[in-house]
Amino acid sequence: MDLLEYQGKQLFARHEIPVPSGIPARTVDEALAAAEQIGYPCVVKAQVKIGGRGKAGGVKVAANATEAREYAEAILGMDIKGFTVYELWIEEASEIEAEYYAAIVFDRSARAALVMLSTQGGMDIEQVSEENPEAIATLHVDPLLGFQPFQARRLAFEAGIPADLIRPIGDFLNRLYATFIAEEAMLVEVNPVIITPDGKVKALDAKVTLDDNALFRHAENAALRDPSDEDPQEQMARDYGLAYVKLDGNIGIFGNGAGLVMSTLDVVTLFGGEPANFLDAGGGAKPEAITRAVEVICSNENVTAVLFNIFGGITRCDDVAAGLIEAFATNPPSVPFVVRLDGTNDVEGRRILAEADLPGVYTASTMNEAAEKIVALAKGESL
């Protein structure tokens, strides 16, 4: 789960990482009230879960109330790389002597946390990493030993941090690592870490990604989940415990197991079709889950045909057939279905389906045959 900048900063503050103070706002009036309370100059910042806000015009320094209003009006509702701005963070402006970059990422290929530090932080960090990668000092942390003082020193020296800042930057990195571990983050990134004219180190930005699988032991973080930033179908699917991602095409897809569903999308695409969604019912899907899945898939207006591709392991094909029949009984879909059942109890599942003789439901015995049929049906051809 990704956090908004201000949520990340609140999390940093809990771990004694210095951050500027600020107030969130959802309307222009709220933004103005916040700016008045903070005083001028203040910074009006778009709260979206993507980087590069500054370059997109989503971060502005306001010198007075007129500017604060102007910027709040401009930024609220702005689209930044496909994310709409619904919320602002009004923050005290900081005096900046230098902008550094610091990040800790869960590096799955190295199987260790990777700590990164650079003196060339700010909005052009990706360019720095491409053109001048040595400017970013990196090292991995032993997961059982933790981040060691010598590692902080080494990073600071290798990044070329001035002598008087080695200690404070080391402290900063220590706290960042402590945050990464305590909150079970997959990413904590601070760009920029600023040095103020009086030599203080502060986190001016916060990009935090938390491990969804660990949220059960971080109630405070779990409460930050914002249902409003999900698509309505995705929200409905999540309430039903289904993994669903909406796509741009018109062929609804239902399967069990992420790998098989991805493979189904690929095969359908290869046969010339365009999937409307990814939907993984998971292992052991029961009839209720099937009924709900049909509801979720068909609530997407773009869908003109639906493919069920099941290879039963823990999932039983007879359960899938029963669920489908129930779905047709409660709320008959208006689009054709192709159903392919293989695996646990497949013979029974196919028999149940054949007996029910549901309108507009075709069967297929292989994945390729299923893909071929669904692509034809989605184009309005008859079989």
Place this chain on the structure above:
Amino acid sequence: MSVLVGTETRLCVSGITGSEGSFHALNNRSYGTNVVSGVTPGKGGQDVEGIPVFNTFHAAVEESGANTAMIFVPPPFAADSILEAADAGIETIIAITEGIPAHDELRVYTQLKRMPGVRLIGPNCPGVLSPGKANVGIIPASFFKEGNVGVMSRSGTLTYQIGNELAQKGFGNSSIVGIGGDPIPGSSFVDVLELFENDDQTELIVMSGEIGGDAEEVAAEYIAEHVTKPVVGYIAGFSAPPGKTMGHAGAIVSGSKGTAAAKTEALEAKGVRVGRTPTQVAEIAVEILGG
């Protein structure tokens, strides 16, 4: 021979008194797996249809001679159970549990690497099936027979799909290994490649990967250097939408790696043929081994 599980397997099931754990333990036993014990703290002394339950792995190892563990406990307790099994001297640990926190997996992985002789498969995997010998996990065994193709995969159901395509063409399997779909799998493709390379029964290796991470790219390098047996690849996720990432760290660390196209390219560059559909994987296997 087969790899990881076989006739020597003496299985202890952690979480055996839960509904899933008991169902699959009994299922594995009826397949012919030698299920010698189970562990549930506080339920020592009970039994599950004749399988003795112990309070600790240490007691289970001592009294039932278990050498293999299957972990079926819920995510909050799974890491602890894996560490307990390793500490008790279990050599092969197969973790089925899905949803273990990533930092737990990282600590477990690091600790186990420091214990020579201990091997973890999973977590978040369907287990290992050596047809005709033993089944440890949730793979629907009736679809697979003994043979010369070793299969390893990051996804459960996709394993069944590919295994089934191979079966349609008349192939059987030495072993089918689900390495699991989590960020930090206990064993990588490379680890299992090494096992299949050294296994007499295996004549062809099928590797089924998917988008994300760099396990397939690393495997491609390893195959070129160390694997003499033919390998056929499959990568799922060509049409998956690219994930939006928040910060810059991802781009700085990995660049554009991890896509299905990049993985396929990496494998083909090392001479590994990659099927574009599960059916095509089986067709390539026929070309290599003969029908």
